[in-house]
Amino acid sequence: MIRLEARPYREKRLSELKADVVKCTSALGRKPKLRVVMVGDHTASAIYVANKEKMAAEIGMDAATVKFPETAAPEEVARAVAELNADPSVDGILIQRPLPKSFKEEDVLLWVHPSKDVDAFHPETVGRMSLGLPGFLPCTPAGCLKLVDFYGYDLAGKIACVIGRSSIVGKPLAQLLLQRDATVLHCHSRTKDLASITRQADFLFVAIGKPEFVRAEHVKPGAVVIDVGIGKNAANKTVGDVAYDDAAKVAGAITPVPGGIGPMTILGLLENTLAGANAKIKP
């Protein structure tokens, strides 16, 4: 049983990114620039945002957070995002979720211009990915595939099962797997006899937000299991959607939680921001 840790990929990739940021900075005469927009004081969000800023700074990017009070009007935040859209020195914009209830997600999705949409949430960005057109890829699903690639697995012609159908992970992941020539089985809360489907999968991707839900019975012997979940179990331990020790009895490989897919997401954000900056370099 192979433990698919992000660490070796992350170290390799961060040093590559650092070198690429130096090149980009030299070509543009400025650092790649990421702006995170945050509304309110959500504790977990503040930690995520600080992490994003810190990692971006570590590889030489100009990253900062534009903060608004919990009481900010959506129009005020929208105006600030429009200014960032219009600012040619800004390469990537990310609106940290969750937002206060006065913000309608359906509207907010349209605020960040697709050319700076490093979170890949805008419908046009989503459609571009679905159609296989150039554009930013969503960080977590793309991160799953990068880790699979890094460990040398080939998805083409294989059966890949996705459990979960969120707009952020399950749905785009299924679409990216299809582009990799996998046969895709897409399961969710309404799937009957889940194990009978998931046990067919050479690659099992789990993104349901239910701590330790997937067990040995769901896994085909030798399968590669990618755990996108992160939560707490009854013993208050940080775990994924996969009961690691139980699934490990049959799986060929599993991503641990923490230390598996989690770190891939922030890497994707940095890669997207760099790509946004690189797109501005005149040939």
Added chain:
Amino acid sequence: MIRLEARPYREKRLSELKADVVKCTSALGRKPKLRVVMVGDHTASAIYVANKEKMAAEIGMDAATVKFPETAAPEEVARAVAELNADPSVDGILIQRPLPKSFKEEDVLLWVHPSKDVDAFHPETVGRMSLGLPGFLPCTPAGCLKLVDFYGYDLAGKIACVIGRSSIVGKPLAQLLLQRDATVLHCHSRTKDLASITRQADFLFVAIGKPEFVRAEHVKPGAVVIDVGIGKNAANKTVGDVAYDDAAKVAGAITPVPGGIGPMTILGLLENTLAGANAKIKP
């Protein structure tokens, strides 16, 4: 074995649409307006376009085709589409494919504004559908679901298999099936042991462009088979992707070709155009 013909749905729906067009025309003070843009003299296209115009006119819409010679520059056609975008009396715009080789599909996809994108080809429209946001639905995949609904089938919790992954049918169809709470198995040319997957499906959707490819061996006993293909077999007979007589030995129901999904597509176009017009009625 039930033959899932479009005719009864089509007749019912056309008379409903006629009534709705009267209401819309009265509210707007003008008819719902569809403009088809066609470049060159592709024979099949000319027939399709004439059909679209004819059916739109039959239900009281203002439909016409803007024709360009085969030699027209993409920029010239793009300008004409931009004018249609800007014209508030135009509710739906459709660019007929195929286009001459000088037209880059990646560019053309962006020409029709999402608010008039009745073919649902623009990446933003594609993303909206994927995210479940309001917007035009692609005519053929949505037509498949409408026919399934019309015949009283419920997809929720069932296993639906899609064979084919085109951007026009297979991919959006899989996404719409997911929204209907089906467990989705998505197969294509790279799928190994295809029948072992397709035989699990309560609903089998076939859109691969291979005449009479799907046979009894691919079908679960009693399954509902939706045939999106249209082509000619060795005997030069118009057939679908399903070998109807053979599949009928095990299927519970099959859409015939012609007379099944084909007529649903043009209905979808009319529905989208009407929806585009209705969106302009002041409350």
